[in-house]
Amino acid sequence: MDVELRLRRPGIDAAGEAIVYLDRASPACRTLGLAAPDRLLVTHGGKAITARLNLVPGTLIGPDEAGLSEAAWNAIMATEGGPVTIRKDETIDSMSHVRAKVFGHRLDAAPMEAILSDIVDGRYSDIQLAAFVTACAARPLGTDEIAAMTGAMVDTGARMTWPPGVIADKHCVGGLPGNRTTPIVVAIAAACGLMIPKTSSRAITSPAGTADMMETLAPVNLTLDHMRRVVESEGGCIVWGGAVDLSPADDILIRIERALGVDSHGQLIASVLSKKIAAGATHLVIDLPVGPSAKIRSAGDAETLSRTLLDVARRFGVHVRVLKTNGAHPVGRGIGPALEARDVLQVLRNEAEAPDDLRAKAVTLAGALLELAGMAAEGGGEGLAERTLASGRAWKKFQAICAAQGGMAEPPSARHRQTVHAQTSGRVNAFDNRLLSRAAILAGAPEEKAAGLDLHVRAGDMVEEGQPLLTLHSQSVGELAQALAFVQKNHEAIITLRS
Amino acid sequence: MDVELRLRRPGIDAAGEAIVYLDRASPACRTLGLAAPDRLLVTHGGKAITARLNLVPGTLIGPDEAGLSEAAWNAIMATEGGPVTIRKDETIDSMSHVRAKVFGHRLDAAPMEAILSDIVDGRYSDIQLAAFVTACAARPLGTDEIAAMTGAMVDTGARMTWPPGVIADKHCVGGLPGNRTTPIVVAIAAACGLMIPKTSSRAITSPAGTADMMETLAPVNLTLDHMRRVVESEGGCIVWGGAVDLSPADDILIRIERALGVDSHGQLIASVLSKKIAAGATHLVIDLPVGPSAKIRSAGDAETLSRTLLDVARRFGVHVRVLKTNGAHPVGRGIGPALEARDVLQVLRNEAEAPDDLRAKAVTLAGALLELAGMAAEGGGEGLAERTLASGRAWKKFQAICAAQGGMAEPPSARHRQTVHAQTSGRVNAFDNRLLSRAAILAGAPEEKAAGLDLHVRAGDMVEEGQPLLTLHSQSVGELAQALAFVQKNHEAIITLRS
Numbered sequence: 002m003d004v005e006l007r008l009r010r011p012g013i014d015a016a017g018e019a020i021v022y023l024d025r026a027s028p029a030c031r032t033l034g035l036a037a038p039d040r041l042l043v044t045h046g047g048k049a050i051t052a053r054l055n056l057v058p059g060t061l062i063g064p065d066e067a068g069l070s071e072a073a074w075n076a077i078m079a080t081e082g083g084p085v086t087i088r089k090d091e092t093i094d095s096m097s098h099v100r101a102k103v104f105g106h107r108l109d110a111a112p113m114e115a116i117l118s119d120i121v122d123g124r125y126s127d128i129q130l131a132a133f134v135t136a137c138a139a140r141p142l143g144t145d146e147i148a149a150m151t152g153a154m155v156d157t158g159a160r161m162t163w164p165p166g167v168i169a170d171k172h173c174v175g176g177l178p179g180n181r182t183t184p185i186v187v188a189i190a191a192a193c194g195l196m197i198p199k200t201s202s203r204a205i206t207s208p209a210g211t212a213d214m215m216e217t218l219a220p221v222n223l224t225l226d227h228m229r230r231v232v233e234s235e236g237g238c239i240v241w242g243g244a245v246d247l248s249p250a251d252d253i254l255i256r257i258e259r260a261l262g263v264d265s266h267g268q269l270i271a272s273v274l275s276k277k278i279a280a281g282a283t284h285l286v287i288d289l290p291v292g293p294s295a296k297i298r299s300a301g302d303a304e305t306l307s308r309t310l311l312d313v314a315r316r317f318g319v320h321v322r323v324l325k326t327n328g329a330h331p332v333g334r335g336i337g338p339a340l341e342a343r344d345v346l347q348v349l350r351n352e353a354e355a356p357d358d359l360r361a362k363a364v365t366l367a368g369a370l371l372e373l374a375g376m377a378a379e380g381g382g383e384g385l386a387e388r389t390l391a392s393g394r395a396w397k398k399f400q401a402i403c404a405a406q407g408g409m410a411e412p413p414s415a416r417h418r419q420t421v422h423a424q425t426s427g428r429v430n431a432f433d434n435r436l437l438s439r440a441a442i443l444a445g446a447p448e449e450k451a452a453g454l455d456l457h458v459r460a461g462d463m464v465e466e467g468q469p470l471l472t473l474h475s476q477s478v479g480e481l482a483q484a485l486a487f488v489q490k491n492h493e494a495i496i497t498l499r500s
Numbered sequence: 501m502d503v504e505l506r507l508r509r510p511g512i513d514a515a516g517e518a519i520v521y522l523d524r525a526s527p528a529c530r531t532l533g534l535a536a537p538d539r540l541l542v543t544h545g546g547k548a549i550t551a552r553l554n555l556v557p558g559t560l561i562g563p564d565e566a567g568l569s570e571a572a573w574n575a576i577m578a579t580e581g582g583p584v585t586i587r588k589d590e591t592i593d594s595m596s597h598v599r600a601k602v603f604g605h606r607l608d609a610a611p612m613e614a615i616l617s618d619i620v621d622g623r624y625s626d627i628q629l630a631a632f633v634t635a636c637a638a639r640p641l642g643t644d645e646i647a648a649m650t651g652a653m654v655d656t657g658a659r660m661t662w663p664p665g666v667i668a669d670k671h672c673v674g675g676l677p678g679n680r681t682t683p684i685v686v687a688i689a690a691a692c693g694l695m696i697p698k699t700s701s702r703a704i705t706s707p708a709g710t711a712d713m714m715e716t717l718a719p720v721n722l723t724l725d726h727m728r729r730v731v732e733s734e735g736g737c738i739v740w741g742g743a744v745d746l747s748p749a750d751d752i753l754i755r756i757e758r759a760l761g762v763d764s765h766g767q768l769i770a771s772v773l774s775k776k777i778a779a780g781a782t783h784l785v786i787d788l789p790v791g792p793s794a795k796i797r798s799a800g801d802a803e804t805l806s807r808t809l810l811d812v813a814r815r816f817g818v819h820v821r822v823l824k825t826n827g828a829h830p831v832g833r834g835i836g837p838a839l840e841a842r843d844v845l846q847v848l849r850n851e852a853e854a855p856d857d858l859r860a861k862a863v864t865l866a867g868a869l870l871e872l873a874g875m876a877a878e879g880g881g882e883g884l885a886e887r888t889l890a891s892g893r894a895w896k897k898f899q900a901i902c903a904a905q906g907g908m909a910e911p912p913s914a915r916h917r918q919t920v921h922a923q924t925s926g927r928v929n930a931f932d933n934r935l936l937s938r939a940a941i942l943a944g945a946p947e948e949k950a951a952g953l954d955l956h957v958r959a960g961d962m963v964e965e966g967q968p969l970l971t972l973h974s975q976s977v978g979e980l981a982q983a984l985a986f987v988q989k990n991h992e993a994i995i996t997l998r999s
Contacts, residue, residue: 012557014524025513033978055569058511061560070554089982092938100762103638128759131630139602139638260627262595263602439591479532483588 004029006067008045008074008083015070017256018053018127019043021087022068025056029064033089040090040126043067048077050123051090076123095119096129102136113149114156117250121157130257134268142267148313150267154275159225159246161198161281163232167374169197170282171366172273174297174306175207177290178438179333179456181341183211184218184239185348185363186286186370188399189389191237193376198232200242200280202255202272208441208453212241213338214345217450220407231405238402247279248272264296270310277319284320286370288362290328294434297328322373324366330432330460333359337446337453339412340474346412349396358459364390415451415474417481421488422467427498429462436495440473444484449476454484458496470496503528505566507544507573507582514569516755517552518542518622520586521567524555528563532588539589539625542566547576550589550623575622594618595628601635612648613655616749620656629756633767641766647812649766653774658724658745660697660780662731666873668696669781670865671772673796673805674706676789677937678832678955680840682710683717683738684847684862685785685869687898688888690736692875697731699741699779701754701771705761707940707952711740712837713844716949719906730904737901746778747771763795769809776818783819785869787861789827793933796827821872823865829931829959832858836945836952836973838911845911848895857958863889914950914973916980920987921966926997928961935994939972943983948975953983957995969995 006029011022021041023030039054052073062068067085069077079085098112108116116133119125125133142150171186183201190197201211201221215221222244223231231238243252251272258264277285287310290296291303307323314321333344333356347355348363367389368382377385389395403409437454445452457469464470473488475481488495505528510521520540522529538553551572561567566584568576578584597611607615615632618624624632641649670685682700689696700710700720714720721743722730730737742751750771757763776784786809789795790802806822813820832843832855846854847862866888867881876884888894902908936953944951956968963969972987974980987994 011560013521013560014555015519016552016554020514022512033976053515055515056513061510061512089978096761100760103634103762105638126759127625127627128630128756131627132634132760132762135602135631135634136638139604139635257627260625261599261631263599263631477532479588 004033004087006065006085006087008079008081008085009062009066009068010074010079010081011061011068013070015072017072018070019050019073019076019123020055020070021052021073022055022057022062024059024062024064024066026059027064029087030056041087042090043069043073043077044086045077045079045083050076053126090124093119093124093129099129099133099136102140103132105140107143108146108149110149110152113146114153117150117153117157120253121250127257130253131261134254134257134261134263137268138263138265141265144309144312147267147270147309148316150271151274151278151313151317154248154250154271155279158249158279160279161225161229161247163196163198163281167196168281168283169195169370169374170199170277170280170285171288171370172277172285173288174269174290177295177328178208178331178336178434178441179341179344180290180331181211181214181333181345182288182359182363182366184215184345184399185390185395186367187237187239188349188395188402189363189367189386190370191235191402192389192394192398193371193385195236195371195374195376196232197237198228198280199237199239200245200247200276201239202242204447208336208438208446209338209341210447211239213447213450214341215239217339217342217410217412219403219409223406231402235398235402235405237398238406240406242276248275251275266306266309270306270313274310274314274317274319278317282319284370284374285314286366286373287321287323288366289323289325291325292328292434295328320373322369324369326362331434331437331456332362334456335453336437336441336456337444337474338450339414340453340455342412349399351391351393351396413451415476417475417478418472419481419485420469420472421485423464423470423498424466424492425498425500426466427464427500429458429460429464429496430499431497432460433494436491440484440488440495443480443487444473444475445477445480452476452480464498503532503586505564505584505586507578507580507584508561508565508567509573509578509580510560510567512569514571516571517569517626518549518572518575519554519569520551520572521554521556521561523558523561523563523565525558526563528586529555540586541589542568542572542576543585544576544578544582549575550621552625589623592618592623592628598628598632598635601639602631604639606642607645607648609648609651612645613652616649616652616656619752620749626756629752630760633753633756633760633762636767637762637764640764643808643811646766646769646808647815649770650773650777650812650816653747653749653770654778657748657778659778660724660728660746662695662697662780666694667780667782668694668869668873669698669776669779669783670785670787670869671776672787673768673789676794676827677707677830677835677933677940678840678843679789679830680710680713680832680844681787681858681862681865683714683844683898684889684894685866686736686738687848687894687901688862688866688885689869690734690901691888691893691897692870692884694735694870694873694875695731696736697727697779698736698738699744699746699775700738701741703946705758705763707835707937707945708837708840709946710738712946712949713840714738716838716841716909716911718902718908722905730901734897734901734904736897737905739905741775747774750774765805765808769805769812773809773813773816773818777816781818783869783873784813785865785872786820786822787825787865788822789825791827791933794827819872821868823868825861830933830936830955831861833955834952835936835940835955836943837949838913839952839954839973841911848898850890850892850895912950914975916974916977917971918980918984919968919971920984922963922969922997923965923991924997924999925965926963926999928957928959928963928995929998930996931959932993935990939983939987939994942979942986943972943974944976944979951975951979963997
């Protein structure tokens with residue numbers, strides 16, 4: 002039973018969810034026999050999306066109109082006053098597979114494909130998405146299931162093809178604040194002649210993803226065509242994966258994982274590999290920080306994750322090297338998009354104040370990638386990477402990449418700052434990465450690019466009472482106050498001094 | 501950082517979710533540094549709720565206004581133009597317990613209490629609620645956890661107290677269309693002098709709950725005070741459990757379970773027992789229909805559920821008798837609130853056309869309850885129940901209860917009907933309860949009280965080609981068409997004839 006209405010854009014940002022607003026007293030509602038929370042199939046000019054129904058008074062949306070939330074509006078490329086067809090969405094068959102998973106059944110390739118295809122088509126509500134994400138964490142995915150999910154994520158999105166040969170890539174499993182090696186690795190690798198079409202994600206539960214950080218330096222929402230032109234001309238790029246429609250299911254699931262703070266091994270592997278496979282990668286270096294407050298907390302966990310990841314990658318013909326790195330401390334000084342970008346620029350420009358640890362780690366990863374890709378002999382990768390960085394060739398390449406992506410910018414500065422000082426003297430013994438991240442998030446990161454915090458001390462430093470430990474950066478006094486209250490409350494856990 | 505605004509009611513029914521609408525360009529948003537999907541604590545006159553933020557243009561909601569969805573509006577008893585205080589909600593600490601459950605940890609009483617308390621306070625988003633429901637199904641709750649959940653559900657709601665002595669109750673685990681014995685059992689029990697303050701739920705995934713059905717005969721949204729007066733004067737009542745605030749957490753979770761079609765043993769037991777314990781029940785009969793297409797499909801499942809349920813009930817000092825009943829066929833003729841109410845009235849009025857199976861089952865359950873409660877000797881309950889029904893005393897009691905609840909009404913009739921006829925001849929061999937329920941839901945039940953279907957044949961009946969099998973009832977032609985298409989497509993599975 003189809004109903005024809007006119008599109009209307011009330012301009013409501015429903016936190017990323019697709020909502021259709023209908024006049025509860027309209028003939029359309031009566032004809033369809035609608036009552037919230039029905040789900041409706043909304044079709045406009047060949048594009049369709051499933052949206053959740055919200056009933057509103059006729060004063061908000063006219064009886065012959067269908068109002069769409071911003072997410073729904075953009076998904077079907079709606080036009081004000083344009084024609085739209087609405088009908089009740091039928092039962093989502095693939096939800097029976099989600100229920101089967103909840104109750105312990107394994108998901109084969111076909112059910113996984115059905116689920117992810119419905120997810121990409123926008124048919125799952127937030128409640129249903131959350132059930133799928135939770136089920137995959139509570140009933141951990143086996144290797145076959147992870148491979149099935151990876152394949153389904155690749156198949157339900159766009160796929161890049163490149164000339165035959167090595168396509169390099171790198172990835173960090175995250176959880177380590179400030180660990181922003183990607184732009185440096187890409188610049189070094191591309192400067193050495195590797196083809197490295199890097200797509201990055203935005204933050205899931207952290208104060209900054211590489212895409213968030215990179216966005217303070219250059220546009221990252223590139224189309225697939227634009228991304229291809231950048232890579233063809235410069236050998237590398239650093240763009241947001243979500244904008245080029247590679248593994249779009251992953252981006253939808255990430256929004257839910259972020260709201261839940263749940264990020265399971267299986268989905269993590271499928272997320273990483275699907276993006277890389279869709280981007281056409283053949284050789285991939287993975288940075289796996291391990292530490293008591295990193296995402297991966299123990300060597301055992303790292304080993305399990307690494308083994309499964311290599312197993313799944315092999316099935317897709319991707320060569321992977323996993324580097325387990327020190328995840329006990331933050332890397333660099335800044336935490337938050339713009340503050341991390343400043344660290345990256347200091348390294349690339351070979352500035353004296355550049356953070357040593359960030360520089361050393363980027364050189365190690367770039368070296369491993371150069372070796373894996375056959376650009377350097379075993380043991381010779383780091384030296385080549387170091388020379389490429391020190392000579393300024395990496396910096397030149399980075400500027401060229403930024404220019405090709407749409408023009409380079411300087412990262413923004415925050416309006417409000419507050420420095421926190423040591424209350425006692427002692428040696429810096431430990432950082433709690435999670436609490437540091439939380440403080441940066443309370444300060445406004447990653448939504449506010451300039452927000453976050455700057456560390457003034459490193460592990461092992463001697464600190465005198467009253468010496469600055471960290472500075473909070475915020476765009477609003479409310480957020481600054483919240484972050485400060487949090488830091489003051491958790492003072493000793495965030496940066497532990499030992500006398 | 502608090503912001504003071506004025507309340508505004510745009511009248512949006514956001515499918516049961518609490519939403520706050522703020523002007524995205526307003527000083528309030530800038531001060532708080534807000535961006536969707538932040539969660540806000542909304543306080544008005546001593547009542548508070550956590551609501552999800554939707555950003556809207558200033559044309560919808562003024563810069564000094566906070567618009568609330570209907571669910572949020574009702575939760576804080578808002579008044580148009582009234583003062584409201586808004587601030588960012590802090591991290592929900594209890595979500596760490598939900599994550600622990602997702603990853604396999606058991607939930608003790610304290611974490612369970614923390615989770616359910618936050619849920620009742622409206623602090624969980626739909627995404628977070630779905631994660632909790634899914635985790636409790638995917639990591640099945642142990643007996644201790646079910647007891648903890650039951651206790652927490654009781655503690656986070658209102659609790660009824662009665663004079664010392666027997667407080668009787670009955671419950672059906674559901675999954676069997678048309679199985680509407682409750683009003684009959686309550687009428688018989690109350691007529692025999694038992695005190696039976698019955699609260700019922702609305703449909704979770706079925707075309708009608710007892711509360712939905714009862715609402716076609718009398719008001720069921722009673723306050724706790726009103727319910728008490730009904731029970732004190734008539735000995736029994738049949739009201740919606742959600743309206744009297746007994747185990748309010750359960751009602752919140754049921755909305756999510758319904759959207760997911762997930763209903764796990766643990767939550768089922770906690771749901772049933774928390775409502776009964778909060779209502780003050782001491783003696784409880786449970787109807788557990790078992791059949792290939794009922795909610796409980798096998799004798800083994802029924803046994804597990806029954807054992808756990810008795811174990812948990814014992815911890816709370818509640819005497820329970822579980823009756824495993826035949827769940828292979830629907831009970832009565834009607835499926836849907838009003839059609840089931842008609843069946844109930846026929847039985848209570850001792851009408852000739854009253855469905856025998858509904859009458860017999862109600863008498864069995866009432867008999868078991870009379871025995872459990874000590875009103876009849878073992879083996880003498882059914883006889884007492886039968887006499888009470890046949891004499892008209894149960895009917896008189898039912899009318900008195902309806903009058904006390906606010907006045908008795910006749911159930912409504914649907915605007916549109918369509919009869920489906922047998923395409924071949926044969927004997928009625930089997931019904932598929934799930935497909936029958938689905939057809940009734942497609943026809944509009946339970947949102948439309950008059951919608952559903954009427955069965956014209958029973959198991960074992962000989963049917964001639966062209967003879968009526970069932971009649972669909974709908975309030976809209978769209979729903980009637982959808983239900984008809986579904987029945988025609990699944991004709992042979994819904995009612996299987998054997999030649």
